Amino acid sequence: MTGNGTRLALAGILAAAALSAAAQIHLVSDTVRREALAQESVIERALMVPMRDGVRLATRVYLPKDADGPLPAILWRSPYNFSEKMEPTPGYSDANLKFALDAVRHGYAFVMQNERGKFFSEGDWEILGRPRTDGHDSLTWIAEQAWSNGKVGTIGCSSTAEWIMGLGSEPHPAHAAAVPMGMGAGIGRMGSYYEQGNFYRGGVIQLPMMAWLYNEQNLLRPQFPAEMSEEERLRAERYYDLAPTIPGPDWRSAASHLPVAEMITANGGPPGVFDEMVRRGPNHPDWYQGGLYHDDEDFTVPALWVNSWFDLSVAPNLALYNHVRENASSAEVRDAQYMIVAPTEHCHMYRLRQPHVVGERSMGVVDFGLDEIVYEFFDHYMKGENNSFARGEQPKVRYFAMGSNTWRSAGTWPPENATTRTLFLSSSGNANGLAGDGRLASTAPEAAAADRFRYDPRNPVPSLGGNVCCLGDTLVPGSFDQRPIEARQDVLVYTSEPLQKDLEVSGAVEVVLYVSSDASDTDFTAKLVDVEPDGTAWNLDETIQRARYREGYDKPVFLSDGEVVELRIGPMATSNVFRAGHRIRLEVSSSSFPRFARNLNTGGENAMETQPVTAVNAVHQGPEFPSRIVLTAVPADGP
Template identity: 55%
Template sequence: MKSFTRFTLLVFSLFITHNAMAQDDILESLSEIAIVDQKVMMPMRDGVRLATDIYRPKTDDKVPVIFSRTPYNFNSWGDGEQQTRTAQRAYEAVKRGYAYVVQNERGRYYSEGEWDILGVPLTDGYDAFTWMKNQSWSNGKIGTIGCSSTAEWQMAIAALDHPSHFAMVPQAYGAGVGRVGEFFEQGNWYRGGVEQMLFFSWLYGVEHDKFKPRIPAGATQEDLIRISRFYDLAPENPRVDMSEAMKHLPIQDILKNINGKQEVFDKMVRRKPNHPDWYKGGLYHDDMGFGVPSFWFASWYDVSISPNLALYNHVRNNAKDSEVKDNQYMVIAPVLHCRYTRATENTIVGERNVGDARLNYDEQIYAWFDWWLKGEDTNFKEKTPRVQYYTMGSNKWQAAEQWPPENTQLVTYYLNSGGDANSLYGDGELTTKKPNNDTPDSFIYDPMNPVKSYGGNVCCTGNAVQGGAFDQQIMETRNDILVYTTDVLDSGIEVTGFIESLLYVSSDVKDTDFTIKLIDVYPDGTAYNLDETIQRVRYREGYDKEVFMKKGMVYKVDLTPMATSNYFKKGHRIRIEISSSNFPRFARNLNTGGDNFNESEAVIAINSVHHSSKYPSQIRLPIKQ
């Protein structure tokens, strides 16, 4: 044990030394080509100052700006991965003739003020654009870029339509989407009215305590640069086993139970899907305008692929400015959250090899910026398809002028069985023929023994859920999972677009959840998950009201659409799973009809899915013709 510990420490020491060397190398290279101005305290209209690092070419010419705003640590004196990435991005931008500006949201690290998710107020983003536009070295044209929390603030700011905000590249931006069309995710907090538990883990890892050490007000830039070499203000949270932490009830006390910071979490965990406070922060909602040409990046195994695609469609269809409407582009990759550049010639997502998913991301992004920020004729529109999407199974990049591609048609597949679709060994069928069996499929849902999340479209859950495609056969042995499968396919079928599902359900409790999962079944039985969703039944008639069930009554439930592009090869089968839990991807419904977030006691439910001529439960697949 002692020798193992010494070896571990040696490896860790070498890792830190290597990272520090890499950081030093990139900073040296950057200093050779850039004027570096760090810890610039950019003033906002209320007097709060935001810590900003500026890297710009050594030239007297005015240059465009690439702006990255983030809640994460970018102190260049650190040796972490985030700091090294910041220096590398700055180097690439400056090398190409751009000023690269990175800024912490208010209340984060050296930025003054109090933090809230997405860096509210929105005026901070607007004020930052105005400040950069007015600098002597700026040509007045600004593009924004970032992934995840560094992207999600961009949409609401785009609604303000600042005259210098010429273009943006939001990547994995779902937590910035509040309400768009039928999606009421409120920044990934909900799916179908059910809490997505990723923020329970994410907030533990990133939120700074209100009693954190603070830099004295009015500190000079010189002082801030000096002390940043010794103090980067990054908290070191004790490691937590999130797979166990998320089991705690009531869920409102999960962070309290692990000694986490609770200020932001406490107010969010109590909000229902249509609470007015969702509409006061930094989320983008579909009643807002949109004023910026955008190059969007999404991925099939991200946490909110369907709302991401819905937002792209919303902007393309509803932007008032025809130039903005016509300049929306999209890339959809077969990867996890923010993993675009990690695709290889043998890209593995979870357990599934989806082939060579590489793409010339940097070339396309800089061609986009060169066009909008420098006015160069890069032929972006001629070279770049409107939508670039990767089809798994056939493992290839494809192009379309719209989403879904115009040559797709929704085909209805009905659920059917003899009343025993429970588990992989049941008699559940998925067929294009309308069902005629009136015997429903029933299962027991015990919130204290939920179906475990196994793979899926996730991010940010620590060790609680590993995202991606995993063989679901071991899960499908559970009796509380209903399994419906087509016959073996005589020819290949490409499913590309939004997947709609409609269930007719009943229960012996006032409220419960229903989940659905789409799966590609290989000839050897391997069953890879593609997408998944959930619906809390009390919200089946809308998120502005709660309508509870009565025992013995059958209710129609439209689940929020899933999305994928997958080629089901000849010899494969298409499968869906239905259950009432997918935990800890989603919070458990305790089946009481209560608030759920403040409850610890659960009720066991007997839930049923009906499939008959009167109650034709179904899934509608967008099949490419």
């Protein structure tokens, strides 16, 4: 390590000492973790675990050195690199090393495994790595090891968690507990959400998925002979990491390419599964044949779900939690579901900064003892310990209320005493931009009006922050002042009067619009905003809906010129305390780019088209067309 690097590491250690034990792990460097693992564990490397079809998966096991007797184990599966050659340098190791060190120090074996088709694992890669077969076989292998006590937990965030739902859909005697974090891309259909693994929102392609597949769908890779010895394989892993280096494009420019179906290959990426997926609709039968978890499936394991308010799919994640609590076939499993929702970006619930600033909005000191909660959960369900979970002291739901920057607890989501509050859109037909007269009011307007705007796909409304991930510097997640967006004439802005007292909105946020267009198909977006007295406008959540899917994702219905139709957008989800003096705002438009692919307004097969047309879109209000936003409100005294 360089002298500067040594000083930085020392500064990190000194800073960590000033924080609680729960916060320390966030400031520990990968080098420190790696050295600690080498000192505190026995590491079994370059193992090849056989699956039922003969394919073998590259696996590593960490065993606590001071272990006394068989151990419970925690399984962490990944499509990402954890090879020996990678270990001396930073990489994706901050997560896997943290989880491994936590597990070893709490008396668990920790098992790392690459999905099939990735790095030293054999076979061809599939998204989510065959959770129902490969995951099942991996549990069986772990339970049969001499060091195992037969109980296995699962943990991960993002791609290392998205397979856990598919695994948990079927019972396995060894699967004792699960901690999925930021797992939205593993959810297919969940109630009103047909996101199919974060690929869609409201029937519109989400471009972060395209950026992820640009790097992940490559299937060309060198492979070593199956008959290599463990010693030879370990040596090869130290020489080669098999990680392809694919030069990434500027994503804002790359996302502008038409047709969308060629977006990856036209920008130098490899052909692959995106080329086929982009041609499906949001309810295509093929979405139900892979590893995604859907709302017609059981869930069979106690789980601690950890989500983030500024993640790509927080609303479906919350719907999944309710689905399991309400529909798991086992009453014991239904009662063993817990959820935490943190005010962080994707997978930053264990990468907290103090104070934690998400975008430009400070959430204050938000550390909530995640590590202690996770291992209290595992210790109860895997070791039988009589701790806070056993005694019923842990809340079913722990969520962070932004605005007040406080943690709240509840027995359900939304909180048990939540009610709804409806605000109606109103204007004189001039809600365009901040200078317009769009209002949110508690009663529907008596007079009819329509706010019209031109949506030109060649000049889409730019995304600014939001509940996103995976587009690098092109689109940074979090809360930003939205006034630059609201200055546009193709953004309708509806704002309430200043609130007389605090209002906590915790739960679903539904938007119902009465819309028309001169195009046969177009999109409508909705964004919920908290406006401070000085005008700063913090985004909370946003969503989109393609008009052709307003009657269902299995039966497109197109618009007639000038026809007014009801369009239900969302629901979004948040927890935010709108302080007294603040105002509630709803933005409506037809694009948010590059988060969402643009609708070209032709009514054709959008992903295959190259020639956009401009649409004149309208939002209608009045007695006949009560466009509105429905908030889930919690009384001032809390849950």
